[in-house]
Amino acid sequence: MTWLDKLQHQSRQIRHRALDRHVRLGVTGLSGAGKTAFITSLVHQLTQGDCAQNLPFFAVVQQGRYLGGRLAAEQALTIPRFPYEHNVSFLQQQPPQWPPSTTGWSQLSLTLRYKAGQGLRSHLQSHSELELDIVDYPGEWLLDLPLLQLDYAQWCQFSWQLFATPHRQALAAEFKKLLSATDMTDASENQLKTLTDAYKQLLQQFSVTAGTYLNQPGRLLVPGELAGAPMLQLLPLLPEQVAQPSPLLQKLNSHYQSYRDYVVKPFYKQHFSQLDRQVVLVDCLSALNAGAAATAELSQALQLIMQSFQYGPSSMLRRLFKPQISKVLFAASKADHVTPEQHQALTLLLQDLLRQPLKQTTYQLAQTEAMALAALSASQSGFVEQRGAKQVCISGTDSATGQRISLFPGDVPAEVPDATVFAKHQFSFPSLLPLAVAVNANLPHIRMDHALQFLLGDKLR
Ligand code: GDP
Incomplete structure (x- = not known):
């Protein structure tokens, strides 16, 4: 053009x-x-x-x-x-x-x-x-919008509160150990790369193994066209590490500001607001x-x-x-x-x-x-006979086995179930291959x- x-x-x-x-x-x-x-x-x-x-x-x-x-x-x-x-x-x-x-x-x-x-x-x-x-x-x-209202120290607090939840705690332990042993006077490129790589790996583990959704900053897992940009060298230091001034804190603080100014705001201005x-x-x-x-x-x-x-x-x-x-x-x-x-x-x-x-x-x-x-x-719905009664079901191709299946996947709760329901009941809605x-x-x-x-x-x- x-x-x-x-x-x-x-x-x-x-x-x-x-x-x-x-x-x-x-x-x-x-x-x-x-x-x-x-x-x-x-x-x-x-x-x-x-x-x-x-x-x-x-x-x-x-x-x-x-x-x-x-x-x-x-x-x-x-x-x-x-x-x-x-x-x-x-x-x-x-x-x-x-x-x-x-x-x-x-x-x-x-x-x-x-x-x-x-x-x-x-x-x-x-x-x-x-x-x-x-x-x-x-x-x-869109999970980055709240970052505009938090400063870096508040974001670190928020992140570590989240990492203390039961499905995240064990996975986060290694990264916590790495941060605890980190020299806060070292703000070199190498140090930042090591820590960011470790944080990115943690976010990836969270998303694939623990069923997590709230992974910030949003561009670390899904960088789009910004893959490799320096302001994506971002991670939450431990709350005690943001209480004391240090070269590493200063550097991460400035990356956080750049991320907000050059990633989050332009996204909202140029794309979202259109x-x-x-x-x-x-x-x-x-x-x-x-x-x-x-x-x-x-x-x-x-x-x-x-x-x-x-x-x-x-x-x-x-x-x-x-x-x-x-x-x-x-x-x-x-x-x-x-x-x-x-x-x-x-x-x-x-x-x-x-x-x-x-x-x-x-x-x-x-x-x-x-x-x-x-x-x-990916499914067709119908009925099967069960002990003389008609039972509603869906049929399709199971994505794990490639086999045709017909099943009643179970009731969907009309509100978020409380922990006791989850403790007693394992939901297992299927995953199906598309229809031809x-x-x-x-x-x-x-x-x-x-x-x-x-x-x-x-x-x-
Ligand atoms: P995206 O990451 O939001 O782009 O998600 P996709 O559209 O790639 O969907 C992720 C996966 O969800 C797909 O690979 C399918 O396995 C499943 N999926 C998405 N939409 C449908 C749907 O309408 N029906 C069924 N059965 N599966 C779907």
């Missing part, structure tokens, strides 16, 4: 935005929450297959006004493109595989064509267009599988993430970044891992994790909604049409 093309592209975007025909939809969630699957499905649903059959609750489709969507031919070269086609090819392998997960910021632009249902345009124009930018970014980056709509995906079932401490930590992490959407008139977020997100969908992903009558409980559980009764409420300035969905349903899909066929999903209606319905009237 030449600079002239780029300029024309930008001015067209500004024109469309001014005419309310351009929406930037952010899709986020912590690692593994289902962002890649969600965007791949969303793009497929809007551009291929038989929408009328597959998206019955999306009003523009239901009313026969949706004329189709196509991927935009051009995209600014500076923005990584979401690898949609590559992801679809994984679903079409034999046997089908899940596409690789999100590792950073990426975007895909679509043009949606529809017939206006009301107003002057419905009489004057044969069709209207909505430009849709879908923006994928790791939810871990979003109009937002989806936050949450994998509640994996947290239940991982136990009481993991579930409590998911709730804590989600509440920190929600701070990014709580921009009342006097909030710090509004003062600094002027966000303009007007709708936020909180979605419990992978609802196909449970039987359909459990979906309502899954939605209630999500609301309990968020500590917000979200349905039909206006949360500060952004309208919010919560629902259970599956971007790419033929080229151009509809992708099976649960409630993606409801999600589209909430997110885009008002823009396609």
